[in-house]
Amino acid sequence: MSLAPKAAVIIVAAGRGLRAGAGGPKQYRTIGGRTVIARAMAPFCNHAEIALVQPVLNPDDSGIFEEAVRGLRHLPPVSGGATRQGSVRAGLEALAADPPDIVLIHDAARAFVTPAVISRAVAAAARTGAAIPVVAVTDTIKHVTTIGDVDATPDRAQLRIAQTPQAFHFETILDAHRRAAREGRDDFTDDAAIAEWAGLTVATFEGDLANMKLTTPEDFAREEARLVAALSDIRTGTGFDVHAFGDGDHLMLCGVRVPYGRGFLAHSDGDVGLHALVDAVLGALADGDIGSHFPPSDPKWKGAASDQFLIHAMERVAARGGRVAHLEVTLICETPKIGPLRETMRARIAEITGLPLSRVAVKATTTERLGFTGRQEGIAATASATIRLPWSE
Known part of the structure; x- marks a missing residue:
């Protein structure tokens, strides 16, 4: 009988979240009486398949981070980079001394990830080596020119919204990040894009509509109202x-x-x-x-x-x-x-x-x-x- 793969997660929390409006970095704001980052981390910290939780922070946030996630198990935080891509690589390098088999990469601004999505991520990475959670696009999407005119209507049946946690064989995604750094590529918006650029086939698995990213003040207001209504x-x-x-x-x-x-x-x-x-x-x-x-x-x-x-x-x-x-x-x-x-x-x-x-x-x-x-x-x-x-x- 084969052993279950050792899985780790990198929690990317080094950003400033300026689009969320006043109130400091969005990952340390409260929603439903709990900080965003604690909500994002807790499902991983409490998940039987996740052995290691590696936070990546802005170095200025170490004090508020410890207060925000008090009681949650995690590795010592590491400092992030100037970009999300740089922050992820910092997290990967921190795990490299005792590497896991699988690594999940999750945005701290996604505060509503479920244990079921985490389990699907681990299983998909073990099966394929590179996989991301997605949800179907239900609206019609338009491609527009630089001046705002519509020049194409993509077939939404082939479109998906990408989420996190994105899941990979550890050594594979570490090599891709290192190669991108060597070649001066720092413009990737997610880890699936780096994997694609490195020549990997990225599979998909079922995401969750509730696993949305908190970005704007309207996002916070809507989710706060939803959480209160659920209580x-x-x-x-x-x-x-x-x-x-x-x-x-x-x-x-x-x-x-x-x-x-x-x-x-x-x-x-x-x-x-x-x-x-x-x-x-x-x-x-x-x-x-x-x-x-x-x-x-x-x-x-x-x-x-x-x-x-x-x-x-x-x-x-x-x-x-x-x-x-x-x-x-x-x-x-x-x-x-x-x-x-x-x-x-x-x-x-x-x-x-x-x-x-x-x-x-x-x-x-x-x-x-x-x-x-x-x-x-x-x-x-x-x-x-x-x-x-x-x-x-």
């Missing part, structure tokens, strides 16, 4: 937490260090606001509570900062293909006074979760000096979280 399972969860005062000189409240004459008696940092929010998010997911994910019996969480608990809950939402629509926390205490800290707390929660400030609310109330909070023995918090998930029974 039709709207859920709300609630949370509650309480901690008594103990020795100390500060309190952690909603991720903010608040100077105070007492501290919290707690296993972690005792942040009642974030703890309540974590339970609200997990409750909306029907995914247990904070204690089941971070048991107080585990010494690992002794004194732990609670922002990591909230990040974990947000990651659980993302793993289900969902997004958080709104978070609200109410702190119940006589002191400290929350009003002067409210906006700082909102901003900190927004920073932890990656949500816009407009989707985070912090409120405060007292119990009119009744009960343990009224006696200033501790602080309580309630929270709610509204999330959107893809519909499932």
